[in-house]
Amino acid sequence: MRPTPEERSLHKEKIMDYLNFDRKGPKRHCNKTLTSDGKKFSVHDCILGAASDYFKTMFSVEMKEKYDEVVSVKNVPPERLENVLEFIYSGDIEVTEENMLEVLEDSEYTQIEGLKSFCNRFILQVVSADNCLKLRAYAQRYNLGDVLDKTDQSIKENFASVMKHKDFMQLDVGDMTNIIKQRNKDQEEAVFTGIVQWINYNPSQREELFVNLFSQIDLSSMSSGFLAEVSTESLVRSNLVCANMLVDNLVKSSRQPTAGRSPLSEPASSQSNIAAPHEIKEEFVVVGGDGSDRDCVKYDVTTKQHQHLPKLNKPRCYFTSVKVGDKLYAFGGHDKAAIKSCEMLSLATNGRWKMLGKMLEARCNHASAVIGNNIYVTGGKNNNDNYLSSCEVYNLNRNKWSRIHGMIKKRAAHGMCSIRNSLYCVGGRSDKSCEHLDVRSGKWNLIPPMNHEATDGLSCVTLNGKIYVTGGWSSSSRHECYDPAARKCTTLSPLNTGRAYHGACVMNGKIYVVGGWGSGIEILSSVEVYDPTENSWTHLFDLEKPVWNHTLVALYTTVDDNGHQ
Known part of the structure; x- marks a missing residue:
């Protein structure tokens, strides 16, 4: 004879009730203390590890937290952490329309699938025309397939x-x-x-x-x-x-x-x-680079013709650049030392590059991305050859730089891109980790690492809501795709020619990679293009001369049959 399922369930409930009482009261059996914004929570590491993959990893692998009696949980405020702990110990939590997205974020951060599933069921009940766009963004970010379907249906109707x-x-x-x-x-x-x-x-x-x-x-x-x-x-x-x-x-x-x-x-x-x-004219601009550090050259991918644009004011390599509207921006880089200077070229007038306000910190090997009227710059190296975790943002309207919260990891020669209101930083020298920042909350979070080994000099771009990573110093032919919604990285068809410190951009649904340092002792001039529908790379043409440590920016120009723009 064995206990009935009801008796076994009652037995488990009694044990958990006691342990929940113990953490709140006498704390006789607690062996860890969590802290959040100065508030302390006594816990049992085995209970947290059983319910949460986040705590299971923290307390079982060779991390500092495994041996510390007091562990800081930085990204969950104290009142929300108490709700998470109550769910872990009792399975009870109150989810409302006001707190559902906070609970969802906490369930994702602590990797508690049961809590995430409960949030998913609640959100399905409250999707409406008023909130479907916001909930759709969360559904994509946290891979809630049925919520995504319901929000899409609400948008359609x-x-x-x-x-x-x-x-x-x-x-x-x-x-x-x-x-x-x-x-x-x-x-x-x-x-x-x-x-x-x-x-x-x-x-x-x-x-x-x-x-x-x-x-x-x-x-x-x-x-x-x-x-x-x-x-x-x-x-x-x-x-x-x-x-x-x-x-x-x-x-x-x-x-x-x-x-x-x-x-x-x-x-x-x-x-x-x-x-x-x-016709639509597909063009890209190659800016700066080692040995071409003031050059700015526009290439037409159809005719394979090139045109020299005005030269940069400052020699630049190991720098970063972006295009916003009809303007090109170049930030920092290396000219005998890391530099702070920034400049802008108007493509509408093709006049001289104009100097802008300097960055707050001298950087080379950094990365940048655009969200709205803000250009974000992360990491890099300073003049002491130290890797940086610091970040800053340039507001186009005010011509002013401001600091934002630093990354979790120090990174240099890494990749960076933006999707909606989020920044993604990928890899870098001696680190294959990746992290994500929602600029509205200001919180950096680690996300699943790349498939390939740690590498510097990679490039990353976004296409159809996914992040494509190419090349790099120790994985020069690598090509992989990270899906933020599924939190999954997939290895794709490798580059025809391995390369690092190259440029990459997207035009008309295809990915272009240009130049870089080859897998041999050579600087490359080759341009190849990736078609995601075929998962294949094709050599397109060669630049006028080899280039590396440059930046690459895509242009789109409409012309008539007489060549007038």
Whole structure:
């Protein structure tokens, strides 16, 4: 005879009740103390390890915390830590609409699957048109597949009202594209309005994306009155591609009139002056580099032709650069020593590079990424050859640098990119770890490491919400992809030519890598391109000369058949 399931359950409950009482009261059997913002919590490490993979790792592998009696939990405030501990010991917790995202974050941080599953079930019950965009972002970040499905359905059914929320304006282009693809086809007019509002929220960074979003709209389903409004929109009128699409639709409408809708009053032939035949010109710019430290050269990937742009004011290698709108920015680097100086080139005028406010700290081998009107810079090395964990942010509107919370790890020659409101730092010299910062909360968290060994001189880019990492000093042919939603890293087809300290960028859904130090004792001039639909690399052409320790920035230019931009 054996105890019944009810008796066994009661036995377990009695033990846990006693241990929960012990941690709150006499503490006779507690062997660890957790601290958060000065508040102390007595615990039993075996109980925490049984419930949480985070604590299991902390107390079982050779980490400092395994031997410390007092352990600091930095990223969970004390009142939230108490809720987590109560769930671990009793299985009880109160989740509300007000605290559900905090509980979800804590469950992810402490790696308690039972708590995360409970949050998932609660969130499914409260998805609405008012919160679906915000919850969708959390569903992607924490890999909540059923929540993602439900939020997508809510967006699809309520697009006109969803686009009025402030969260809509914070979407990145990947999410914006996915949401547009999921719409009901009777919402084209609302979709156009939403796209225009989204572009105008941050025109300096988004205006060049308009043509790709506009091309996904079915103009033929719009009323003639609304098409007249579309024809007056400056984003359409100033873009040859979009204007041509509108004209093409008007031509089709004039040939196949539909009841209740007529083309605009003028025939297509008289409107042909709106736009001439066009194409999208795919170009990138190679900036600086060892031996080319003031050069700035633009390459057309179709014609393989190049054009020299104005030279940098300061020689730069081991630096970083970004493009925001029609402006190129270059930050720091090495010119006999690590430097603080920064400069900007307007691509619209192609005048001289203009010096900007200096960084707060001299850096080389650092990394950068853009979110909104802010450019973030992380890590690197200083003039004492020390690796840095410090970070700072440059506000484009104020031309001013400010410090932000430093990384968990010191990093140099690492990769960095942004997705939505998050920064991701990848690898670096002697470290394969990766970490993530939500700029709204200011908290850095470690995320799963790369598959390949630690390496410096790698490059990383984002494509369709995923992070692609290429090359590096000790893994020069490596190519892997990290999915933030699934928290999983996948090894992909290797580079044709191994390289480190190269440049990488994304254009038209493909990844380009340029130059770098080859796996032999050589500097590379080769350009190769990766097609994610084929998982294959193709050699494209060679630069005018080899280059490494440079930066690479993608450009998008619309031209007509006469070559006019």
